[in-house]
Amino acid sequence: MRINELADYQKPKERMLNHGASELSHAELLAILINTGRKGYSSLDIAHELLRSVSNLKELKSLSLNDLNQIKGVGVYKALTLKAAFELGERMHSGSVEEKVQINSPKDVANYMMAKMEHLKQEQLVVLFLDAKNVVFKQKIIFIGTLNSSIVHPREIFNEAIKQSSHSIILIHNHPSGEVTPSNEDIETTKRLIQCGAIIGIEILDHIIIGDHQYLSLAEEGYID
Template sequence: MNIKDLANSEKPRERLLEKGEKYLSNAELIAILLNTGRKGSSSLDIANELLNKVTHIKHLQQMSIFDLKAIKGIGLYKAIVLKAAFELGIRMHSGSIESQVKVKKPADVANYLMGEMQHLPQEHFVALFLNSKNIIIKQKTIFKGTLNSSIIHPREIFCEAIKWSSHAIIVAHNHPSGDVTPSTEDIKTTQRLIECGEIIGIGLLDHIIIGHNSYLSLVENGYIE
């Protein structure tokens, strides 16, 4: 059945106007983004097919343009629209550089990065550069892959810190397993960065590990001083 054959009270757009977006299902919201269906299937049918490809809606953000186009009825244009919408969702949850996030405690960093990092399929090592008021002025992904102290170069991090006139740095990385227990390499990497920061005069305030809806601060939990 096509969307146009549904009663107005059942059409996603009309339901959003009448009830509000909070009353729509995930499939209905995606159907609005898709706008049109394919021969024999409505945009709502295609939306349900898309949702059936993942175990959780948050995993949609990991789908590539190619993955989306593999679903019949989703062409390049629709795939681009979906990717843009997913990225906006991530940014709204995690905040942005321009939002002037002030770091007062480890939870502030976790809340800032959680939406962006907790479901990444591989480890990402991120540096946050702070001004003298502990406001985030720049975020940069330094490395992607299994963390190893020998491949995290302090030079790259502190050159970036100097470039942005940073007062301090906080680093973070995710554990795709969801377990936030720090490894020996996590601690070794952190200690190395602290030592380099002391020489340069730009302190490393903390190292945050992001899990699935959880985090760990190496400073707060006594792994480093």
């Protein structure tokens, strides 16, 4: 059934006007973003098709423009609209550098980065660059792949830290398995980087491992001094 064939109280936009966004299903919210259907299919039908293409709602944000464009009736412009909405949602959930996020605990780091990293399919090492008040002013992906002290070179991290005049930095990486127990390589790589930071006067405050809805702080758990 097409959207215009539904009674007004059943249409996503009307339901949102009358009841608010929180009362709408995932498909109805997506249908509003998609806006128009294709021949024989409503925007709501396309929204359901899009949801069937992923195993959970969070996987939507990892879909590329090409992935979205494969759904008949989406197209480039609707794909751009969806990607923009997903990105805004992620930024609202985790905060952005422009919002002057201050780090006072490992939990602050997890709240800031969890949504961005917990569902990545490959390990990434991200560095947060902080000022003297522990406010994040930049973040950067330094390395993609399994951490190894012979591969993750300190210069990649500290060149950027020096260039940015960072007071301190925090390391974060994800475990695609969802588990957060650090490997020996995680610990040894971190210790090596801490030693390098001490020599040049840039402190590594912590190394946070992000898993599936969980995190671990190497400093908090006593793996590093």
